[in-house]
Amino acid sequence: MSTEQPATAAIGDARPRIEGRLKVTGAARYAADEPAPDLAHGWVITATVARGRISAVDASAALGMPGVLGVLDHRNAPRLDPRAGNYFGPDGSLLLLQDDVVPYAGRPVVLVVAETPEQARAAAGAVVVTYEPYPHDVDFRLDHPAARPASTAFGPEADTGDIEAELAASAVVVDERYRTPEENCSAMEPHAATAWWQDGHLHAVDSNQGPFSVSQVLATLFGVDRDHVHIRAEHVGGGFGAKGPCGPQVILASMASRSFGRPVRVVLTREQVFLATALRPPTDQWLRIGADADGRLRAVHHRPAFALSPLAEYIEWCTEQARTLYAAPAIRTELTAVPLDILPPSPMRGPGATPGSFALESAMDEVAERLGLDPLDLRLRNQPAVGPVSGLPFSSRRSVACLREGARRFGWAGRDHRPRTRREGRLLIGTGLAATCFSAGVFPSTASITAEADGTFTVAVGATDIGTGARTALTAVAADTLGVGTERIRIRIADSDLGMAWGAGGSRGTTSWSFAITQAAAKLRERLGDPARPVTATVDTTALIDYQPATERHTFSAVFAEVSVDPATGEVRVRRMLGMFAVGRVINPLLARSQVVGGMIMGLSMALHEEGVRDPATGRQVNPDFAGYHIAAHADVPDIEAEFVPDYEPQDPLGLNGLGEIGTAGTAAAIANAVWHATGVRQRTLPIRLDRVLEAEGAEVRGAVGVA
Amino acid sequence: MREFSYRRASGVREALTLVAEHDDARYLGGGTNLVDLMKHGVETPGRLVDVRRLPLGGVRETPDGGLAIGATTTNSDAAAHPEVRRRYPALSQAVLAGASGQLRNMATVGGNLLQRTRCGYFADLSQPCNKRAPGSGCAAITGAHHNHAVLGWTGHCAATHPSDMAVPLAAFEAVVRYETLEGPGEIPLADFYLPVGDRPDLETALPPGALITEIVLPPVAAARRSRYRKVRERASYAFATVSVAVALDVHDGFVRDARIALGGVASRPWRARTAEEVLRDAPATPDRFRGAAEAELATADPLPGNAYKVTLARNLIEAVLTELAERDGR
Known part of the structure; x- marks a missing residue:
């Protein structure tokens, strides 16, 4: 047994994914691929009204159809414990098939179970569900009569200084509204689960971002011990937040398996993924920023509203940047929640920060515009020495490094800051930038490491790899902390039996799991002198985490974009983007770059394409598929450069922070600012559709004629 | 199902x-x-x-100098055919602007003509739709209609025809040939799609049971310098918000022939005959191009949520005419 340092440290080395070959050859098994003996299949029927009650379910025809085992609805489904909840508390969206209430369109109301998926689907088509519709409200806006202060579970609102006095004393005040639409996570793999009961234990292979937390929810729902629930999620085809909560697929499969005494698989259709799993709520954000003539901020007042469902508490924390990015004598945030008859929102990649930074960084660009300043200089001029609201020092703050290095690489110097000054043929060209930050930290997790007799180490941690490369990154962490090569590490993840662990979310998966691995490795190394093998060390980090650190901990970025706009058609195309990121120490530059480039593409998609559209009459989404709900296609994705500035997080034993979400935040504002620079017209509503640009061009042309 | x-x-x-x-x-x-x-x-x-394996594939030359494209020719093959590219470049461009490589390899030109609207309400069985369920009503006219028709629609339906290919076919006055058990027949593309009227479910003039066998393109000199320009909400893999096929023949600064058709604006490819009339024998100038586009759109009747399409169609006609005229001028 040798514990000397390997010649090459794994951390910092660019290595491809361990499971890459399995995935590209189709050998990796996803939740819907899990073989199970005597497997039955469930087909979901979703509600077609936005609010109401189910007056009748007529399954008589379906029950006589070939292969049909039965039909579950609110009258015969197993009872679920209403104490089940999510991160924010009790969550009524989990309580499927429990009553005749329809709280949103797309709510699963019936599950048809049959021998084959085709038979289940055919029978589902023969079930007649009748509704008594009630008036519904999906009309979202900041000044909605039901608007109320949002939960302060993430901390109290900011309220420093005298906002009104500082605004009154400002040389310029930007006072604008910014809006972002409903968005859907759109992971490639639809939500799927295969579940079975055995000796009072529930087993499921499920598509989720955190098997342990899913096992907790299911244990509560079904009234069994947590350790009688066994959830695996070995390979997950993307999550982006939509697979963070315990999903309807695994709840329904578990119910049906209990009812019919057989393993049951439920796979949602693409439309059901849109209607029944998760969405990023729309936002309507009021921002006021006051600044002196030299560009020093005096006041930042951010009052964003987001939509939620009465079924569950939720926070779209749009105010994180306003309290972190810039110094100002007065900062006030007032996060506002508007309950509507919609699918309960849940965190979509970069929750809060993504819509919030669109508003703040657009408004900052408007301050620069009105003062005639370089938007880069404006940001550099307002860097805080300590947390602008908390007064705490930053554990690491490389915002300026990101801005300066990004500007150098992008070629920002020499930009004519006046809008509508660059043309190439018929096209208008513009550039824009945005800075942002994203909260970082660590949550409790458990890791076990076993030194095996053959000299290898088995590392077990309840992590999930949702396409990020977590499996590969954690192998590197284990190798370096044990002081061995990665070839001696065997990693096991994605199983609730591996112990309590944080999920892949909140940009805290890698830090949380790595911390547990680091601690388990340290404990194991103390025992390696003893020749007994195998020997195992297990650590639960709950008691080791400082939950009230005396510093602010964030990642930082600066995103630069260049766009072309065709003034005749309103078409906006992004020509190039560059992101500079400060995310602590980078474990694997190849995978890290993939993550932030993917995030930037998602931000581009948000800026120009993504928009859930609701039918005003029925309140239902009218574009729940990829033909109607546009995400960026390959042809929309330009040359993207992403790099990391040197950084080290002192709160983490390995210097790590998360990077899963910061790529998404910031990008939309950089693109919107570039569109302003190209056209001279602000786009304050996303997505920047061609009709919005065209309308602005009409105004611009009329304006130009008027001046002449 | x-x-x-x-x-x-x-x-x-x-x-x-x-x-x-x-x-x-x-x-x-x-x-x-x-x-x-x-x-x-x-x-x-x-x-x-x-019918995909019937011997109806391929492109052949017709005695009068046109082309006939067999009904089961794939979109990919039609777009790549050297004579299609040489004689009717806008047609090749239009086909390539549609869908994705995989879909174009499967889709046939006969089927392309018969594809249905992508109106979201048409595909949602829980919603009223006169095209799907005659007499049930139209949810789009009072609902989400950002991408619906601005020309030729009625209170019964405002859906658009999604085909890119059919737009240059309209401009070039293609003829659809078909077979029935009673014998063959043909319909000019101008008459192939029925007006919306009060029966939007009745979309084409094909007799019941008829099988499209080929699409015949007459010789059009101007088509050799034609262009298809598609505007959509992302750079690929989306239906047109507005598209235009234009062929322009300019001689000594005057328009000898102009062919214009619009996509994405009506229940069928919209032949812009009014604009063509304004241009015929007129000076090939930006003002006249603008005037022609405005004349064509004078009868446009947008819904509350899609007025942008009128501006877009007008700008697009003008832009593509200008581009073709400039290219010819060199």
């Missing part, structure tokens, strides 16, 4: 018979639209008659 039978026809006559003998049979080409609609329950045929 309704249970259906599948038959593969080995000849045209067999295909016609297999459809005629069944109450509710449909021809299956590439299936890129029909099968999707079957999954949604919008289309519910009892029998599919696969």
Whole structure:
């Protein structure tokens, strides 16, 4: 047994994914691929009204159809414990098939179970569900009569200084509204689960971002011990937040398996993924920023509203940047929640920060515009020495490094800051930038490491790899902390039996799991002198985490974009983007770059394409598929450069922070600012559709004629 | 999804018979639209008659100098054919602007003409839709209609025809040839799509059971310098918000021939005859191009949520005419 340092440290080395070959050859098994003996299949029927009650379910025809085992609805489904909840508390969206209430369109109301998926689907088509519709409200806006202060579970609102006095004393005040639409996570793999009961234990292979937390929810729902629930999620085809909560697929499969005494698989259709799993709520954000003539901020007042469902508490924390990015004598945030008859929102990649930074960084660009300043200089001029609201020092703050290095690489110097000054043929060209930050930290997790007799180490941690490369990154962490090569590490993840662990979310998966691995490795190394093998060390980090650190901990970025706009058609195309990121120490530059480039593409998609559209009459989404709900296609994705500035997080034993979400935040504002620079017209509503640009061009042309 | 039978026809006559003998049979080409609609329950045929292997593929030259494109030619093959590219470049460009490589490899030109609208309400069985369920109403006119028609629609339906290919076909006055058990027939593309009227479910003038066999393009000198420009909400893989096919023949600064058709604005490819009239024998100047575009759009009647399409169509006609005139001027 040798514990000397390997010649090459794994951390910092660019290595491809361990499971890459399995995935590209189709050998990796996803939740819907899990073989199970005597497997039955469930087909979901979703509600077609936005609010109401189910007056009748007529399954008589379906029950006589070939292969049909039965039909579950609110009258015969197993009872679920209403104490089940999510991160924010009790969550009524989990309580499927429990009553005749329809709280949103797309709510699963019936599950048809049959021998084959085709038979289940055919029978589902023969079930007649009748509704008594009630008036519904999906009309979202900041000044909605039901608007109320949002939960302060993430901390109290900011309220420093005298906002009104500082605004009154400002040389310029930007006072604008910014809006972002409903968005859907759109992971490639639809939500799927295969579940079975055995000796009072529930087993499921499920598509989720955190098997342990899913096992907790299911244990509560079904009234069994947590350790009688066994959830695996070995390979997950993307999550982006939509697979963070315990999903309807695994709840329904578990119910049906209990009812019919057989393993049951439920796979949602693409439309059901849109209607029944998760969405990023729309936002309507009021921002006021006051600044002196030299560009020093005096006041930042951010009052964003987001939509939620009465079924569950939720926070779209749009105010994180306003309290972190810039110094100002007065900062006030007032996060506002508007309950509507919609699918309960849940965190979509970069929750809060993504819509919030669109508003703040657009408004900052408007301050620069009105003062005639370089938007880069404006940001550099307002860097805080300590947390602008908390007064705490930053554990690491490389915002300026990101801005300066990004500007150098992008070629920002020499930009004519006046809008509508660059043309190439018929096209208008513009550039824009945005800075942002994203909260970082660590949550409790458990890791076990076993030194095996053959000299290898088995590392077990309840992590999930949702396409990020977590499996590969954690192998590197284990190798370096044990002081061995990665070839001696065997990693096991994605199983609730591996112990309590944080999920892949909140940009805290890698830090949380790595911390547990680091601690388990340290404990194991103390025992390696003893020749007994195998020997195992297990650590639960709950008691080791400082939950009230005396510093602010964030990642930082600066995103630069260049766009072309065709003034005749309103078409906006992004020509190039560059992101500079400060995310602590980078474990694997190849995978890290993939993550932030993917995030930037998602931000581009948000800026120009993504928009859930609701039918005003029925309140239902009218574009729940990829033909109607546009995400960026390959042809929309330009040359993207992403790099990391040197950084080290002192709160983490390995210097790590998360990077899963910061790529998404910031990008939309950089693109919107570039569109302003190209056209001279602000786009304050996303997505920047061609009709919005065209309308602005009409105004611009009329304006130009008027001046002449 | 309704249970259906599948038959593969080995000849045209067999295909016609297999459809005629069944109450509710449909021809299956590439299936890129029909099968999707079957999954949604919008289309519910009892029998599919696969015509993709019938000897109707390929592009041939016609004696008068035009081209005939066989009905089962794939979109990819039609777009790549050297004579299509040489004589009707806008047609090749239009086909390549549609869908994705995989879909174009499956889809056939005959099926392309018969594809259905992508109106979201048409595909949602829980919503009223006169095109899907005659007499049930139209949810789009008072609902989400950002991408709906601004020309030729009625209070019964404001859906658009999604085809890119049909737009240059309209501009070049293509003729659709078909077979029936009673014998062959043909319909000029201008008459192929029925006006919306009060029966938006009735979309084409094809007789019942007819099988499209080929699309015939007459010789059009101007078409050799033609252009298809598609505007959409992302750079690829989206239907047109507005598209235009333009052929322009300018001689000594005057327009000898102009062919213009619009996509994405009506229930059918919209031949812009008014604009063509304004241009005929007129000076090829930006003012005249603008005037022609405005004349064409004078009768446009946008819904509350899609007025932008009128501006867009006007700008697009003007821009493509200008581009072609400048290219000819060099």
